[in-house]
Amino acid sequence: MKFKEDFYKKIMDASHDEICVADNEGNLIYCNKAFEKNYGIKKEEMLGRNVKLLSEKGYSTVGAIPQVLITKKTSSMEQFTNTGKKLVLTATPTFDDKGEIEFIVENTRDITELNQIKNKLTDTQNEVNKYKNEIENIYRTTLKIETDIILTGSVMKPIINTVNQISKTNVIVLLLGESGTGKSSLARYIHKNSRRADKPFITINCATISPELLESELFGYVPGAFTGASTKGKAGLVELAHGGTLFLDEIGEIPPSLQAKFLQLIQEKTFTPVGGMKEKKVDIRIISATNCDLLKKVEEKTFREDLYYRLNVIQLKIPPLRDRKDNLIELIKHYFNKYCFEFNINKIITKDAIKLISCYDFPGNIRELQNIIQKLVLTSTTHVITEKNLPKDIFNYNFDFNIEDKEDFFNEHDFDTLMESYEKEIISKTYKHYKSSYKVAKCLNISQSKASRLIRKYNL
Structure with missing residues (x-):
């Protein structure tokens, strides 16, 4: 029995799971109705455009299709979207006669509700454990043992x-x-x-x-x-x-x-x-x-x-946070996840925002870090926290451009400009001290070729 094209379209759109197809350059050539529910964007707005735009425009974290284009292998991962959903993606490539990628088919399942049920079960189990501990310790005073510091990094x-x-x-x-x-x-x-x-x-x-x-x-x-x-x-x-x-x-x-x-x-x-x-x-x-x-x-x-x-x-x-930069990114992620869980808030933070926070010296050390992360989780009005949500104190502490009105400066300059200025400051000070690309690379834990390129970039 033969069916018309409209028949298959109705079946695909009735699917609870999202199904989308990209060409060998990552351009979206098909998606069903579930796509709109997951990302809060009409599928007509994305058809013909590269899937990377979803993460670049803040609709979601990075998806599986870009990974498949690099590895030419099936890729599975979790993804968070600006509609508050947690998705599990599996992207599978199809190949032509020459062994080159022809299409990439991505199947996406919304596990937000499952995750919420899991959190509720975890909360219930935590309550049970809490009362159990209170009964066990009724005749003695003790503190809850919580090692919530992430003890990683070369310094630690x-x-x-x-x-x-x-x-x-x-x-x-x-x-x-x-x-x-x-x-x-x-x-x-x-x-x-x-x-x-x-x-x-x-x-x-x-x-x-x-x-x-x-x-x-x-x-x-x-x-x-x-x-x-x-x-x-x-x-x-x-x-x-x-x-x-x-x-x-x-x-x-x-x-x-x-x-x-x-x-x-x-x-x-x-x-x-x-x-x-x-x-x-x-x-x-x-x-x-x-x-x-x-x-x-x-x-x-x-x-x-x-x-x-x-x-x-x-x-x-124990060294201060300013001397534990390789530990700092893990601490930021740890406390962000910790407070999202404690306050039952479903938010994500971008890599650029994490990177920018890690540039701050944190004179108040872990307590100040905890305060900043708690404030971001509780007061940011967007599901995806970007560098635009960060407090100005983080910028003001690290940047000194000899301008009287810094607030106007930050309103007029984009994130890339700020990061480039800070990169130049780091390279300039390090090269001035060591006067060697090899030593600069060793100090900053980057390759010597990258150190040389940055030194040339800023005419040092």
Whole structure:
């Protein structure tokens, strides 16, 4: 039985899955009705045009057809669109008698609803785990172990290598670094990978509790120890950490009057509650952290020298984000996905936007990065976040063009101009310092041919 062309067209348009066909140059020559629903654009507007326009115009992330044109092999991938859909694409090439690509047929399935169901199931499972943990920990205080820092990159690698070597031991660790570099996250990572992982991880910030309360909070007190004390007494955080890890953040802020008691805790693993007469024995591992110069405090006689050396058995200095550029892109992606999930928001961010964010020095380190990403996720009005959604502070911090009205400048110059200006600044400063294309390439982790080309490009 023969059918008219209109018959097949009706069948294809009735398909829930999107089907489209491109020629050997990537130009769209056919698509069914599902295409319009997925991308929010009439198919007549795309027919005869290259499929790359979908990603270039912000309708979606990159699709599978361009990949097939390069590899000449079937390609499958996920794609996000500006209509809020998550798609799974499979593009398959057909070949002519000479073995050259004749057409590429792409089948697309919308898995947005499946993904939402999966997220709901994950949320439900998280709730179950939450209540389970609360029941298990009803008689002890603990912190949720969340190692949400991505410990990758060449700068972090030697630190993590050391951490992996010492985690299984009970050695005392001192973490150094600027505020917001991830010291508390690294402390949790050490605990999670130790033999104490199923025991409490107790943290106390020595800078946020007044000296008068710090002793009782840490070491507890006996009944009637002071005016207003509970008649039943109170266990301190040191006792609650028994069997696990005690993390002392901002250790440099411990008042001199308490430093002898800390020394006893570290040396003897014993302590005396406030108002008590009898020592208590405790099994804990101590990790401390600070962003101040402890040696300077020792020289100024505000921090005990013997306590310093007891704390400084294994010292790990966490570099600031400005020195972790190879780690920064992964951190940006991590926190973007994390906050999209936490706030149940379905958004995507372009590679150019990520690249531009990674150029920022982040004086506030990870905390500032978290704040910027949260703001982008919550306040951007578009599904696809591009460089246009980024706060002006990111540009102003990195660019200095000696102009009085920078806001007008950014309104008048496109993204490519800005990126080229920043590229020139990087190459100029690096070449001025090293005066060698080989050293520039090594410093910037690019090929020497690319370094030479950029040096010539900017007449350096």
